[in-house]
Structure formats: structure tokens, C-alpha cells
Amino acid sequence: MEVRDRVIVVTGAGRGIGAALCRNFVAEGARAVVVSDCDANAAASVAKETGGLAICCDVGREDDIRNLVSRTVQEFGRIDIFCSNAGITAPGGLDCSNDSWQKLWDVNVMSRLFAARAVIPMMIEQGGGSLVHTASAAGLLTEIGSAGYSVTKHADVAMAEWLSVCYGRQGIRVSCVCPLGVETDMLDESDPIHRYLHLHSISAAAAATAIVRGIRTEEFLILPHPEVAEFFRMKAEDHDRWLRGMQRLRQKLTRGKEANARHENAKRAA
Numbered sequence: 001m002e003v004r005d006r007v008i009v010v011t012g013a014g015r016g017i018g019a020a021l022c023r024n025f026v027a028e029g030a031r032a033v034v035v036s037d038c039d040a041n042a043a044a045s046v047a048k049e050t051g052g053l054a055i056c057c058d059v060g061r062e063d064d065i066r067n068l069v070s071r072t073v074q075e076f077g078r079i080d081i082f083c084s085n086a087g088i089t090a091p092g093g094l095d096c097s098n099d100s101w102q103k104l105w106d107v108n109v110m111s112r113l114f115a116a117r118a119v120i121p122m123m124i125e126q127g128g129g130s131l132v133h134t135a136s137a138a139g140l141l142t143e144i145g146s147a148g149y150s151v152t153k154h155a156d157v158a159m160a161e162w163l164s165v166c167y168g169r170q171g172i173r174v175s176c177v178c179p180l181g182v183e184t185d186m187l188d189e190s191d192p193i194h195r196y197l198h199l200h201s202i203s204a205a206a207a208a209t210a211i212v213r214g215i216r217t218e219e220f221l222i223l224p225h226p227e228v229a230e231f232f233r234m235k236a237e238d239h240d241r242w243l244r245g246m247q248r249l250r251q252k253l254t255r256g257k258e259a260n261a262r263h264e265n266a267k268r269a270a
């Protein structure tokens with residue numbers, strides 16, 4: 001789908017990849033760009049810079065998504081492209097709290113369902129539309145440092161696939177963006193796994209360029225890091241071998257962190 005003359009909504013657009021996407025859509029001649037974020041000030045600042053319309057929305061709340069969609073339609077009459085981009089992470093595995101898991105589930109997964117419910121009937125009626133999910137390479141592979149992020153991003157990929165299967169023949173294009181590291185606030189320099197991701201990271205602007213290209217060519221999987229296709233192929237070809245490789249990588253990356261934790265525990269016990 002061409003971006004020119006389209007009405008486009010981007011969630012999580014107050015910074016990072018979402019803000020870069022808004023800049024790109026405006027540069028490509030979109031008719032209107034709605035800059036949405038739960039941080040109203042951040043959304044207002046990107047909207048001011050790009051000439052977009054800021055709408056505050058917490059994507060984990062269905063009422064907020066309904067309001068975002070109805071206000072956009074009131075203002076511009078339609079929505080051609082809805083980018084479900086807002087996402088969060090939380091470190092840890094078994095130790096990650098139930099509250100954090102629930103928040104990850106609401107923001108990374110339920111938000112995509114709420115958006116699809118709110119826009120698909122209208123898009124079908126208007127003759128088509130496009131849903132763009134910013135998932136992650138963690139949704140195809142894994143994120144060693146965060147069980148909740150890995151699981152919810154897998155769920156986001158599954159949701160995008162399901163939407164494409166069920167609505168593709170009714171004019172709904174679905175794209176699923178699966179980047180590795182992108183230089184935004186989400187990458188935490190104090191985390192050894194994030195530092196490793198940083199080695200191969202790209203800018204938010206480069207990620208946005210790849211996403212706009214993927215929307216134009218109507219690809220399902222948009223891979224701003226092309227090597228993810230190769231990693232995904234290796235996983236599908238031999239799952240056990242891939243798991244052994246990931247176990248080795250985890251051991252290498254977390255050795256220092258685990259030694260520190262053992263040292264702190266020993267100090268506390270003494």
C-alpha cells in the first residue's frame with residue numbers, strides 16, 4: 001500500500017520507532033498522521049514537530065483504543081493504516097512478577113486485538129486497509145533476558161498471522177515487524193544482553209525506513225535486520241540445534257552477571 005494521501009495512526013509514537021515512523025509518513029506525503037502515546041507530552045511534542053494530531057491513548061485499555069479510532073475518524077473520515085507499535089519490556093524470567101506479566105500481556109498483545117476489533121469492520125467497508133504490528137525478532141526467536149517479552153512478542157506474531165489468514169481476502173493487509181536491536185530508550189545499557197543487541201543495532205530512523213518499504217511492498221514479515229530471516233530458517237530446520245546454540249549464547253552473555261549475583265548472595269549469607 002502506498003503511504004501518500006493515507007490517514008495513518010501510530011501508537012507508542014512519542015519516541016523511538018513510533019516517532020521515527022511518524023516523521024517518515026509525513027515525509028512520504030501521508031494525508032494525516034495521528035501521533036498517539038500514553039505519554040501526552042511526548043505525543044504532543046512529536047505532533048508539533050511533524051504537523052500531526054496528538055491523541056493520548058493507553059493501548060492496554062480497550063476504551064482508549066476505541067476513543068483513538070473514533071476521534072481519528074471524526075477528524076479525517078477514515079483510517080487507512082493502523083500501526084500497533086507501542087510495546088514494553090520487563091526483565092527476568094521466573095522472578096518477573098505476575099503484575100509485570102499482566103502489563104506485558106495487555107500492552108504487547110491485547111492492544112493488537114483491541115485495535116483490530118476497532119478498525120477492521122470499518123476498513124472492510126471502505127474497501128481495505130493495513131494493520132502494522134511492531135513485534136520483534138524475539139517473537140520469532142527469543143529474548144534471553146525477558147521471558148515475558150519473548151512470550152508476548154510470539155503472541156503478537158501469532159495474532160498478526162491469524163488476522164492475515166482470516167481477513168486477507170477481505171482487503172486487510174497485515175504486516176509484522178520483527179527487528180533485533182534498535183537504538184531507542186528500550187535498550188538498557190546496564191543489561192549485558194541488551195549490550196549484545198546494541199552491537200548489531202540500527203537507528204530508529206533506519207527501522208522506520210524498512211517498515212515504510214515493507215508497507216509499500218505489502219510484505220507480511222518486515223525484517224529491518226535481514227539476518228533475522230536466516231536465524232529463523234536455522235531454527236525451523238533444526239530446533240534442538242538452535243536451542244543448544246542459544247543456551248551457549250546465554251551462558252556466555254550472563255556469566256559476569258551470574259558471578260556477581262553469587263558473590264552478593266555469599267556476602268549477604270556471611
Ligand SMILES: NC(=O)c1ccc[n+]([C@@H]2O[C@H](COP(=O)([O-])OP(=O)(O)OC[C@H]3O[C@@H](n4cnc5c(N)ncnc54)[C@H](O)[C@@H]3O)[C@@H](O)[C@H]2O)c1
Nearest residue numbers: 012014015016017038058059086087136181182184185186
Ligand atoms: N528498541 C528495540 O531494540 C526494539 C526491538 C524490537 C522490537 N521493538 C518494539 O518496537 C516497539 C517500539 O519500541 P521502541 O524501541 O521505540 O521503544 P521506546 O521505549 O523508545 O518507545 C515506546 C513508546 O511507547 C509508549 N508506550 C509505552 N506503553 C504504552 C501504552 N500502554 N500505551 C501507549 N503508549 C505506550 C512509550 O511512552 C514510548 O513513547 C515496541 O513494540 C518494541 O517492543 C523494539
